[in-house]
Amino acid sequence: xxxxxxxGASILLKALGEEGVDIVFGYPGGxxxxxxxxxxxxxxxxxxxxxHEQAAxxxxxxxxxxSGRVGVAIVTSGPGACNAITGLANAYYxxxxxxxxxxxxxSALIGGDAFQEADIVGITRSCCKHNYLVKxxxxxxxxxxxxxYIAQTGKKGPVVIDIPVDVFTSKYTxxxxxxxxxxGYNPNYKGHPLQVQRALKTLFEAKRPIIIxxxxxxxxxxxxxxxxxALRLQIPVVHTLMGTGTFxxxxxxxxxxxxxxxxxCANLAVANSDVIFAIGTRFSDRITGCLKKFAQDxxxxxxxxxxxxxxKNVKAQxxxxxxxxxxxxxxxxxxxxxxxxxxxxxxxxxxxEIDEWKTKVAIPRKTSSKLSAITVLEKIYDYTKDDEPIVTxxxxxxxxxxxxxxxxxxxxxxxxxGGLGTMGFGFPAAMGAYVAQNTLHNNNKYVLNIAxxxxxxxxxxxxxxxxxxxxxxxxxxxxxxxxxxxxQWQEKIYNKHYSQTKISSPDYxxxxxxxxxxxxxVEKEDEIIPTLKQAIDFDGPxxxxxxxxxxxxxxxxxxxGQPIDKVLLSREEE
Amino acid sequence: MSINHTxxxxxxxxxxxxxxxxxxxxxxxxxxxxxTVAPSIDNIYSRVTIVTxxxxxxxxxxxxxxxxxxxxxxxxxxxxxxxxxYEIGLLKVSIxxxxxxxxxxxxxxxGAKIMDVNDKIYTVKIDGKEKEVQTLAELLRPFxxxxxxxxxxxxxxxxxxxxxxxxxxxxxxxxxx
Numbered sequence: 001x002x003x004x005x006x007x008g009a010s011i012l013l014k015a016l017g018e019e020g021v022d023i024v025f026g027y028p029g030g031x032x033x034x035x036x037x038x039x040x041x042x043x044x045x046x047x048x049x050x051x052h053e054q055a056a057x058x059x060x061x062x063x064x065x066x067s068g069r070v071g072v073a074i075v076t077s078g079p080g081a082c083n084a085i086t087g088l089a090n091a092y093y094x095x096x097x098x099x100x101x102x103x104x105x106x107s108a109l110i111g112g113d114a115f116q117e118a119d120i121v122g123i124t125r126s127c128c129k130h131n132y133l134v135k136x137x138x139x140x141x142x143x144x145x146x147x148x149y150i151a152q153t154g155k156k157g158p159v160v161i162d163i164p165v166d167v168f169t170s171k172y173t174x175x176x177x178x179x180x181x182x183x184g185y186n187p188n189y190k191g192h193p194l195q196v197q198r199a200l201k202t203l204f205e206a207k208r209p210i211i212i213x214x215x216x217x218x219x220x221x222x223x224x225x226x227x228x229x230a231l232r233l234q235i236p237v238v239h240t241l242m243g244t245g246t247f248x249x250x251x252x253x254x255x256x257x258x259x260x261x262x263x264x265c266a267n268l269a270v271a272n273s274d275v276i277f278a279i280g281t282r283f284s285d286r287i288t289g290c291l292k293k294f295a296q297d298x299x300x301x302x303x304x305x306x307x308x309x310x311x312k313n314v315k316a317q318x319x320x321x322x323x324x325x326x327x328x329x330x331x332x333x334x335x336x337x338x339x340x341x342x343x344x345x346x347x348x349x350x351x352x353e354i355d356e357w358k359t360k361v362a363i364p365r366k367t368s369s370k371l372s373a374i375t376v377l378e379k380i381y382d383y384t385k386d387d388e389p390i391v392t393x394x395x396x397x398x399x400x401x402x403x404x405x406x407x408x409x410x411x412x413x414x415x416x417x418g419g420l421g422t423m424g425f426g427f428p429a430a431m432g433a434y435v436a437q438n439t440l441h442n443n444n445k446y447v448l449n450i451a452x453x454x455x456x457x458x459x460x461x462x463x464x465x466x467x468x469x470x471x472x473x474x475x476x477x478x479x480x481x482x483x484x485x486x487x488q489w490q491e492k493i494y495n496k497h498y499s500q501t502k503i504s505s506p507d508y509x510x511x512x513x514x515x516x517x518x519x520x521x522v523e524k525e526d527e528i529i530p531t532l533k534q535a536i537d538f539d540g541p542x543x544x545x546x547x548x549x550x551x552x553x554x555x556x557x558x559x560x561g562q563p564i565d566k567v568l569l570s571r572e573e574e
Numbered sequence: 575m576s577i578n579h580t581x582x583x584x585x586x587x588x589x590x591x592x593x594x595x596x597x598x599x600x601x602x603x604x605x606x607x608x609x610t611v612a613p614s615i616d617n618i619y620s621r622v623t624i625v626t627x628x629x630x631x632x633x634x635x636x637x638x639x640x641x642x643x644x645x646x647x648x649x650x651x652x653x654x655x656x657x658x659x660y661e662i663g664l665l666k667v668s669i670x671x672x673x674x675x676x677x678x679x680x681x682x683x684x685g686a687k688i689m690d691v692n693d694k695i696y697t698v699k700i701d702g703k704e705k706e707v708q709t710l711a712e713l714l715r716p717f718x719x720x721x722x723x724x725x726x727x728x729x730x731x732x733x734x735x736x737x738x739x740x741x742x743x744x745x746x747x748x749x750x751x
Contacts, residue, residue: 125594126601130644133589150644184586184647308638311631 005171008137008163009038012101015144017044018176021072023063023435024048025056029076030116031103034168048435048469051461053080055428057087058459061096062432065415066390067440068221070151071098071432077105078116081162082123086422089127091158093419094242095219097151098158099144100128107135107164120162129157137170142177149180154187155306156219187305191322196330199277199301199318204340206275208350209235212258212287215242215418216280216304216324218411223247225328226279232335234342236354238266240281242418245408255354259287260558261400264567265357267558271295271565272353278302278316280324282309284419285560293563303327362404362555363570370549371525373398373478377405377450379528380476384448384536390415390433391448394426394455397484400554402450424458426451430473431466446472446536453479453505456543463515466541474535475543479505481550488553508545518542578607579633580659580729583622583640584648587613591645595622598643604628604636608661608726619647623728652729659729663700663707666720670694673717684710695720 006014012035016024025048028036039047050056053075060071071091075084081102091098105114121133130150132143140163147159203209217226223246230237230253237247238258247254258266270276276298281287288294291313302309302316303324310319320327366372377398391406393399393416408414415433417425430449437443456477466473478484487501512519518538522531522545535542557568585591592611599606607625614621626636633651640649652659669677681688681698684706690697700710707724 121590122593125590125597182644185644306642308635308642312635315631 003173006174007034007038007168008134008140008170008172009035009168011137011140011172011174012144012163012168013038013042013045014174015141015176016072019070019144019148021070022046023439024072024074025050025059025063025432026074027053027056027076027080029080029103031077031105031165032074032168034165035074035101035103035163046439047074048431048465050428050465052459053083054087054424055431055459055462055465057084057091057098057100058422058425058428059432059435060098060100061087061091061094062392062415062429063436064091064096064098064432065094065218065429066412066433066436068412069097069436070148071096072101073098074101075103076116077103077120078118080116081120082118085123085127086420088124088158088160090417090420090422090425092127092129094417095156095215096158097156099147099151100158100160102160102162103168104133104162104164106166108166110164120160124160128160129155131160131162133162134164134167137167137172140167140172141174145177146180146182150182150185154185155304155309188321189305189323189326191303191320191327191330193330195318195320196327196334199320200331200334200338200340202275202299202301202318203233203235203277206235207346208272208274209233209277209347210269210273210275211235211237211247211277211279212270212281213237213239213243213246213279214281215240217243217246218280220280220305220324221411222280222325222328223411225325225332227251228332229328232332232342234344234347235277236269236351238262238270240284240287240418241403241416243281244403244414244416245411248409249407250409255358257403258564260289260560261404261554261556262287262558262564263404264360264362264556264569265354267556267564267567268357269354271563273298276300278314279328280304282306283313285313287564288313289558289562289564289566360569363572364552364555366549367551368549371523371546373401373480373546373548373552374405375525376476376478376522376528376546376548377401379525380448380450380532381406383529383532387445388413389446389448390430390437391450392416392426392430392433393450394452394458395421395423395485396452396455397480397488397552397554398450398452398455398478400485401478404554423455425455427456427459427466427473427475428462430475431462431469431471434471434473444472446474449473449475451475451477452484453477453481454483454503457503457505460511463512463517463541463543467516470540472539473541474532475541477508477543477545478548479508479545480548480552481505484552485554487551491551491553492559505545508543512543516540519545521545521547523547576627576629578625578627578653580652580657580727581624581626581633581636581640582650582652582729583624583646584614585620585622586645586647587618587620588645591620591643592622594643594645595624595640598639599624599626599636602635602639604632610726610728623726625727650731652731655731655733657729657731659703659727660701661704661707661725661727663711663722663724664689665698665700665711665714665722667696667698667714667717668694668720669696669717677714677717680710680713684713686710
């Protein structure tokens with residue numbers, strides 16, 4: 001047994017080392033000083049300094065989602081930890097494995113309203129998977145082990161470890177536990193064999209089947225299995241925003257994204273299906289629209305690792321609790337065994353209907369001579385598609401235009417804030433994604449952040465971090481002078497009362513330059529590619545201000561509360 | 575249909591576990607009609623008995639969401655099974671010479687017990703089903719109830735099925751079938 005004594009700070013870093021952590025994002029402060037001192041004295045873990053704690057969390061999430069590993073962030077107590085809440089909630093919603101280390105005031109002072117004290121375990125309870133307050137240095141190694149285990153098993157998510165400053169300085173031996181013992185936590189990975197058989201039988205008999213692929217397929221790394229199932233059973237696939245890239249967009253069976261701004265054919269196919277095979281989706285209101293009228297004829301087969309997601313919004317007739325990859329492999333084995341012949345005639349009519357729906361697409365219409373955001377994104381996609389860069393987005397119109405106009409054939413290529421819808425997510429997430437590809441694959445390819453003029457201003461301070469570390473993040477700002485998505489709702493539903501949605505911007509070119517980044521502006525269509533090329537060739541972060549049409553709308557559009565087959569395709573269609 | 579359900583939750587007896595449960599109910603808009611918490615036979619576990627209201631879908635979600643909490647070991651909806659349910663009511667009533675006889679009669683018939691007599695204030699204890707406690711309170715209301723304290727409900731199934739230790743994995747398997 002190892003009898004050497006270590007400080008809590010040292011134990012924490014050793015434990016992180018045991019978990020394979022070599023990257024952390026963070027921001028120092030009073031009570032985490034002992035930890036930052038330990039960080040200073042070692043070189044195994046690289047710490048990236050951000051400019052705001054929220055960005056540390058988003059960067060850790062970008063890192064986690066690009067790599068599939070656990071993202072780690074360190075912040076100080078009180079304000080530092082409070083600033084991290086949005087990032088934590090975002091990761092919780094989107095099921096991203098993360099561990100957040102927060103400093104806490106001296107344990108003797110807890111509850112006494114000490115300087116920079118906040119009840120972080122209390123505050124974060126409802127926006128993380130689990131949290132710990134470490135009261136004794138003896139528990140620290142075990143808690144870190146448990147935190148990493150909880151973060152990356154079951155439905156993945158963030159775990160908070162709140163560590164008082166005296167625990168960082170107290171001494172204890174270091175023995176990292178090999179196993180975790182959590183009586184109350186045993187995620188079910190297997191999937192029930194009888195349910196799997198029932199699911200297959202239902203899919204064989206279906207005349208109008210559809211697969212909905214969600215973010216769970218990314219989390220479970222099950223794209224290959226999904227593709228095999230869809231191709232062998234010849235079932236068309238739609239995906240949610242979080243499921244982007246799980247089924248290659250270039251395949252015939254792919255109908256694209258469904259939901260509020262999903263494709264007409266994707267929404268119609270789901271609405272008219274007789275069997276929905278939902279894989280790793282929680283049926284958010286953004287994909288179901290009016291729940292009562294959602295796919296009324298459909299039987300629902302639902303695989304999810306999280307029993308809570310099943311029958312929460314849409315009742316599942318065949319629920320399968322389990323890891324998606326495992327369950328799909330069980331189905332594939334069963335298919336091999338049964339040697340079932342797929343009867344294509346049975347679905348002939350269905351494919352014909354879908355082909356007809358495919359012809360109905362959104363009709364964008366420009367109202368001025370300014371650049372169309374859709375054109376900008378089409379051109380960016382077209383120019384960068386062979387590089388297959390990681391794309392992050394902020395939240396709003398640009399996010400939807402990006403999801404609609406970029407094609408993704410691989411998972412983990414689009415990193416976006418799906419559940420919480422956090423403006424300011426994209427830029428720091430792009431930094432984290434860049435770190436992931438750079439350190440894990442030694443790949444210094446650029447990362448694209450598709451942004452809006454509203455969103456980019458929410459974490460614009462990160463330009464400094466990006467410049468310091470030479471992150472090759474290209475911020476493509478779709479600058480339409482409005483908080484476009486909110487304005488779009490105001491135009492349609494609130495009588496064009498543009499209440500507080502007209503938003504001004506700094507001179508992004510000068511701003512970028514003042515930080516030491518590359519700032520560029522595009523006002524004409526023929527400048528798009530040369531400018532983009534300039535940014536790609538630049539060794540560091542850049543900002544391109546695309547001065548766009550103010551009133552462009554995102555179509556297709558299903559208004560909130562409407563059934564998903566009530567799709568608007570243009571302004572005129574009312 | 576929205577009816578009362580008694581949910582029995584076995585939890586690890588650790589700091590903050592009750593807040594996690596209560597936060598879950600308030601955060602997701604579920605009701606708590608009553609709540610009882612005490613350590614189980616081993617001090618490392620506690621039993622939480624929650625009476626809540628909701629349709630079948632809501633109750634299913636409540637059970638699943640409770641199961642999702644890391645310190646929660648087992649969740650059972652006792653309403654699905656034949657269960658023995660108990661609660662306790664303590665009442666203080668002011669009694670004088672005129673109404674004493676009637677009061678004593680009610681106490682005798684209801685199975686309640688006089689715990690304390692103090693300067694015309696009688697303290698009475700009743701245990702039994704929710705309805706029995708409620709009935710006694712109604713009967714004593716005309717006497718002038720000074721104070722009424724009732725416990726939450728505790729409950730246990732008659733069969734060995736739910737009361738014994740059962741981990742969450744089996745619980746999720748059950749959902750599968």
